[in-house]
Amino acid sequence: MDVDRRSLAQRERSALVETMRATGPDAPTLCEGWTTRDLAAHLVVREARPDAAAGVIVPALASRLEELRLRETERSWDDLLERIAAGAPWYSPLRYADRVANAAEYLVHHEDVRRADGEWTTREFDAEDLDRIWALGTTVARTFLRRVAARVDLRTPSEIRLTKRGAVSTGAALAPMVSVTAHPVELLLWAFGRDAVDVDISGAQQGIDAVEAVSRGL
Numbered sequence: 001m002d003v004d005r006r007s008l009a010q011r012e013r014s015a016l017v018e019t020m021r022a023t024g025p026d027a028p029t030l031c032e033g034w035t036t037r038d039l040a041a042h043l044v045v046r047e048a049r050p051d052a053a054a055g056v057i058v059p060a061l062a063s064r065l066e067e068l069r070l071r072e073t074e075r076s077w078d079d080l081l082e083r084i085a086a087g088a089p090w091y092s093p094l095r096y097a098d099r100v101a102n103a104a105e106y107l108v109h110h111e112d113v114r115r116a117d118g119e120w121t122t123r124e125f126d127a128e129d130l131d132r133i134w135a136l137g138t139t140v141a142r143t144f145l146r147r148v149a150a151r152v153d154l155r156t157p158s159e160i161r162l163t164k165r166g167a168v169s170t171g172a173a174l175a176p177m178v179s180v181t182a183h184p185v186e187l188l189l190w191a192f193g194r195d196a197v198d199v200d201i202s203g204a205q206q207g208i209d210a211v212e213a214v215s216r217g218l
Helices: 008-023 036-048 050-056 059-072 077-086 103-114 127-145 184-191 205-213
Strands: 151-155 167-170 177-182 199-203
Touching (some): 008 077, 008 127, 036 059, 036 077, 103 127, 103 184, 127 184, 177 184, 184 199
Antiparallel strands (some): 151 167
């Protein structure tokens, strides 16, 4: 690994800022009801206010998180983008866990902006990135596939070669068999609940129905 190479999180952060700069503050995103300004405000609060960011998963803190996010939307567009580009402030744990905590966050939200208008193409990533993205996607997918009454194999298309592993199975051995085949980026987006993805689900119909009905995401 090149020691001078920026992390996936850093590169996706920069790419998201540039994409947002090009689309402007009023563009749609895949986050229901949110424009790019709304999404940018969310990212700023998530990193600058760790005391409230837990509202993403803790219902009792959700109203405070939303209050702070709405306040951030009143900033100028350039200010919001500059704050995202600068990264988390020194006092935020996310500043020191950026490589681990932000790779999926920024890749998924970058695609939320890229794919919102329905006109998108798949980006190219090198083998090291694909391994990382596949690991992130399968980790998230396992959290909700445990609730599915099927054995689910997560696979990459034959043309995608991963250096670490190419398939992950979940579920009981005697349950209906289902295969979810996707490029690592597509799997990650699918695992986080996005529908603007290229994912093939095949196998026993009972199992397919169960997979398609499960609530995706963390």
